[in-house]
Amino acid sequence: MTTELNQAELERYARHLSLEEIGDAGQRKLKEARVLIVGIGALGSPVSLYLAAAGVGTIGLADHDHVRLSNLQRQIAHSTAGVGRPKVEEAARALFALNPEATIETEPTRVDERNAMSLLAKYDVIVDGTDSFMARYLLSDAAYLLQRPLVHGSIFRIEGQVTVFSPGRGCYRCLYPEPPPPGAIEASPDVGVFAALPGVIGTIQATETLKLITGSGEPLINRVLLHDAMAMTFREVRYRRNPVCPLCGDHPRIHTLVDYEAFVGARSVR
Amino acid sequence: MNAERHHRQRILPQVGEAGQGRLRQASILVVGLGALGSPVALYLAAAGVGRLGLLDDQRIELSNLNRQVLYQTGDLGRRKVEVARERLLALDPSLLVDAMAETFRPATAARRLQDYDVVVDGTDAFETKFLLNDAAILTATPLIHGAALQWGGQVITVLPGGPCLRCLFHEPPDPEAVPSCEQAGILGAVTGVVGSVQAEEAIKVVLGAGEPLRGRILQHDGLRGENRTIAFPRDPDCPVCSAQPRIRDLSRYAEQVSARGHVMA
Numbered sequence: 001m002t003t004e005l006n007q008a009e010l011e012r013y014a015r016h017l018s019l020e021e022i023g024d025a026g027q028r029k030l031k032e033a034r035v036l037i038v039g040i041g042a043l044g045s046p047v048s049l050y051l052a053a054a055g056v057g058t059i060g061l062a063d064h065d066h067v068r069l070s071n072l073q074r075q076i077a078h079s080t081a082g083v084g085r086p087k088v089e090e091a092a093r094a095l096f097a098l099n100p101e102a103t104i105e106t107e108p109t110r111v112d113e114r115n116a117m118s119l120l121a122k123y124d125v126i127v128d129g130t131d132s133f134m135a136r137y138l139l140s141d142a143a144y145l146l147q148r149p150l151v152h153g154s155i156f157r158i159e160g161q162v163t164v165f166s167p168g169r170g171c172y173r174c175l176y177p178e179p180p181p182p183g184a185i186e187a188s189p190d191v192g193v194f195a196a197l198p199g200v201i202g203t204i205q206a207t208e209t210l211k212l213i214t215g216s217g218e219p220l221i222n223r224v225l226l227h228d229a230m231a232m233t234f235r236e237v238r239y240r241r242n243p244v245c246p247l248c249g250d251h252p253r254i255h256t257l258v259d260y261e262a263f264v265g266a267r268s269v270r
Numbered sequence: 271m272n273a274e275r276h277h278r279q280r281i282l283p284q285v286g287e288a289g290q291g292r293l294r295q296a297s298i299l300v301v302g303l304g305a306l307g308s309p310v311a312l313y314l315a316a317a318g319v320g321r322l323g324l325l326d327d328q329r330i331e332l333s334n335l336n337r338q339v340l341y342q343t344g345d346l347g348r349r350k351v352e353v354a355r356e357r358l359l360a361l362d363p364s365l366l367v368d369a370m371a372e373t374f375r376p377a378t379a380a381r382r383l384q385d386y387d388v389v390v391d392g393t394d395a396f397e398t399k400f401l402l403n404d405a406a407i408l409t410a411t412p413l414i415h416g417a418a419l420q421w422g423g424q425v426i427t428v429l430p431g432g433p434c435l436r437c438l439f440h441e442p443p444d445p446e447a448v449p450s451c452e453q454a455g456i457l458g459a460v461t462g463v464v465g466s467v468q469a470e471e472a473i474k475v476v477l478g479a480g481e482p483l484r485g486r487i488l489q490h491d492g493l494r495g496e497n498r499t500i501a502f503p504r505d506p507d508c509p510v511c512s513a514q515p516r517i518r519d520l521s522r523y524a525e526q527v528s529a530r531g532h533v534m535a
Contacts, residue, residue: 020455050459073279074278074316074317076313076339191281193278195316196317196467196469196473202462203309203463207460207492211493220495225495231481232482234499
C-alpha cells in the first residue's frame, strides 16, 4: 500500500497508531477503505461520526429522508437548525467538519432493489442503519450477492442487536428465514426508542467495521450480540449458515434481488 | 418544551409523560468532556435532560478528534466546555448548560456535586476517578463511573450508600503500573460504547427505571466482541461507603490530584 500518512494525520490518529492491532499499516487501510452506511438516523449517526473520526477514507451515506424534530431525541449527527433538510447533507457537513481528511459521498435516495446492487458495489463494507424489515432483507441479499461483509444493527424500544454477516458464513435470512407476521411489529413512528440505546448499538457497529477493515480481533461473525438497556445485559447467541437458506445455502434459489415490498408485505395480506 | 421532540421516548412504557417530565427537571454533571464525556453529553441532551453541568479545564487538540465527537477540526485550541455548550445547544436550544472551565479538585468537588442530581465520570485519571467516587458517596450523589483504554472499558453505577469503586478496587493503582492512553492507545468507537452505556445508566437513575449497574461491573471488550457483567458485594470494611468509614471528607487528597499523571480515556 502506498498511501502515506501526513504529519497532521499522524497527530490526529496518534491514539490509533499506538494500538498494536492498528498502527501505521492499519491506519493506512482505514484511509484506503470505502464504507457505505445505509440509513443516517439513530444508528447511522454514531456509526458515521465514529468512522469519520477514526479516519475511514471514504464514507458513503444513503438515506432519502429529511431531518425531523422527533429525530433529535437520538440522532446526534443532526441539529435543530437542520430540521427539514436532507439527512445525508446534514450528516455530510458534520462529518466533514469533524474530519476534513474524509471523503463523504451522499446518496439522497431510498435504497431499493433497482439501485442497491450498483450502489453497494462501490464499497468494501456495508453498514445497516435502517429501520425496516424490507431494507434488512434487501441489504443482506445485495451484500451477499456482491460478496461484501454487512454489519447489521437494529434497535427496538429498549433492546438492540449487532452481528456481522460475512459472505458464506450466514446472512439475515439464516437468522430470520421469514419476515414477521402482520401486526406483530408496529410501524416505526409508533415504537418508542430509548435515547442512548442507538449509541451503544451504533458504536459497536462502528467497532466491528473498523475490525473488518484492519483485520483486527474477532468480529461478531456467527454471533448476535443482544443488548437490553433496562436490565443492562449483553447476551450472545450463536448461529450458523443455514444449509437450506434460499440465498446462501447449498442450493440457492435467489440469484438476483427480489421484490422486497411483496416479500415482506405479502405476509400482511396473507 | 416541544412535545414532538421527545415523542419516541415518551411512548416508552418505562418513560411516559411522567418520566419525560422527570428528565426535564433533572440536572446532571459531566466531569471530563473528552472521549467518554462526548457521547454522554450528546445523548443526555438528546434525551431531554433539563440541565447539564460541563466541567473540564482542557482545550481541544488534534489528537482528541479520533474519538471526541463533540468537537470539530475548526475548534482546535478552544475550550472544550465552550464548544460542547454550543454543540449541545445546537441539538436542543432549550437545554440549560453550566459550562465550568476548571479543574475538578478536592477543594470544590463536594460543592460541585451538590448542585446536581447525578454525576457522570468522563475523566481520564484514576486518582480523579477515586476522588469522584468518594465525593459521590459523601454527598449521596449517584455516580456513573466509566473508563476506557485500548479496545476495552468498564462501567459501574454507584448509588448513595454503595457499593462503590473502593469496594472493588480499594485504592487507585500505582500510576507507574497503568499505561496512559497516550502510550497504550485507544479506539474511538470503544469510548463511544462505554459513554453511551453511561448515558443509558444516568437516564435510568433519573427515571428510577430498570436495573442499574449497582454492585455490578460491566466489562466491554471491543476486540473480542465480548461484554460481561460481574456482580460484586459491598465491602463491609470499605473506607468510604461502609457503616464506619475512615474517609469522612476529601482532605486526604493532595491539591494536585487531577494533574494528568496516569491517563485512562
